Amino acid sequence: MGESWWDFIASELRQARIRTGLSQEDLAKRINYSASHVSGVETGQRPPKADYLAAMDEALSTGGMFGRMLQRASLVEGTPPWLRAWIDSEREATLLRWYEPAYIPGILQTEAYARMTLSDSLLTAEEVDQRVASRLGRQAILTREHPCQVVAVLDAMVLRRPMRNHPELMGEQLAHLVKVAELPHVQILVVPEDTGLYPALQGGFILATLSDGSVLAHLDHQVRAQVVNQPADVGTLQRQWEAVRGEALSRRQSLNLMKEAAQTWT
Template sequence: MGTATDYVREELRLFRAAQELSQDDFGRVIGYSGSHVSSVETGGRPPTREYMNAIDEAYKTGGRFARMLRELSKLDHTPAWLREWIEFEREATLLRWYEPAFIPGILQTEAYARGTLASGLLLPDEVDQRVASRLDRQSILTREEPVPLVAVLDVMVLRRPLNDHPGAMAEQLAHLVKLAELPHVQILVVTEDAGVYPGLQGGFILATLGDGSVIAHLDHQVRAQVVNVTDDLASLQRVWETVRGEALSRRQSLKLIKEAAQTWT
């Protein structure tokens, strides 16, 4: 966890202490449970925009904590709408990621990330910023206590050309093989034999947090959406179980990725 986020957590704790309120009492004032307040202060959950807004509104702070969160997003040059999810990723005890169209961002090489982002409507400076942010996010897989990841990919992800850059695809799939061999990373592949299956309408990520709760991420054309509504989460978890069930085993998937890598050399 970065020191900037630690600073925000400490400011939240000190503010509550200044009100001479327990976590339960503070939570009642802002409309959250005491366990939620505790989890934010101790790092089990990241402070979200909604949480900060609730404090600002309840205590008439003039937007102090919402501004603090915005400033935090600027420190690492990450778009504010993405920063919230990145904090969830860093705090997660498990990430489950399904992707039918691209290599998941957390597994991308710089060339692949640049190729996918440059093909959109972003300006060059914005592409550089997004690539840097995406590569920085990957540190959660290689830090001292890495986040376990289960990624399920549609087989077409391995076969889709990257703007006539076969070398970039070869590098990307070699990188995928290397990561798939890490003990805490599973990369599973759904083959054509699955036919049309529920996950094809869009990718998503499920993050299990330190307090045992689950939150989801949906990526749209313009920006991402964090999902924490119970019914929507239940639906996404059902879709996850379906796509996970359609995927090959870890060993079979690794063999298929290695075979696909050879086709790009």
């Protein structure tokens, strides 16, 4: 097995310390961690977490290099191999159109919501941590210098589905959804409950428009995801998208509905 991203980061942290002429004890004092913590990270016995790497970036004036490494490691190591190709396309996309009838879309989830959706799976605690980090890392497309345009259509039941025995966490999730929906490059639209049956209820999908104008689709199944690039299939999904979006409320109406729903969970 080759070197993992985590091994690579640990090695780079050690090399950065050595280049500055600092001992582990000296570095520990500078970043306000124990020498044993520094040693544990450098030997791979402790995971290099975000707060530690942020302290390293500041202490060594790296311009955020280790933070970027963590984001990339989270995306790669915490993501199933069959999903990595889609994430590369997602990062390249200039426009994402996302329909979701069951859950808050991954790039709009809070950490608590993401963890709850993964906690009932057959994953280990470590795998859940990695998947959560990967999902949150994907949200960088919304906050980078040239953010991706996102239009998400949600079924209203997504706003009503409780997080078992944690209503306050659902309130936090919907408050976050409202905050993101107010970004100029994000539209979150809701199909109201009184719509009844409508096209695409059988499953969510994502359409990604890439920088060259081509369009790919992503379908998420129980076992694995599928990237669709055949023109006929993409065309079918684009027609489904237009039908679903036609059922949704306006941006302003949807925002008001999300705000109302958020209040019910507090």
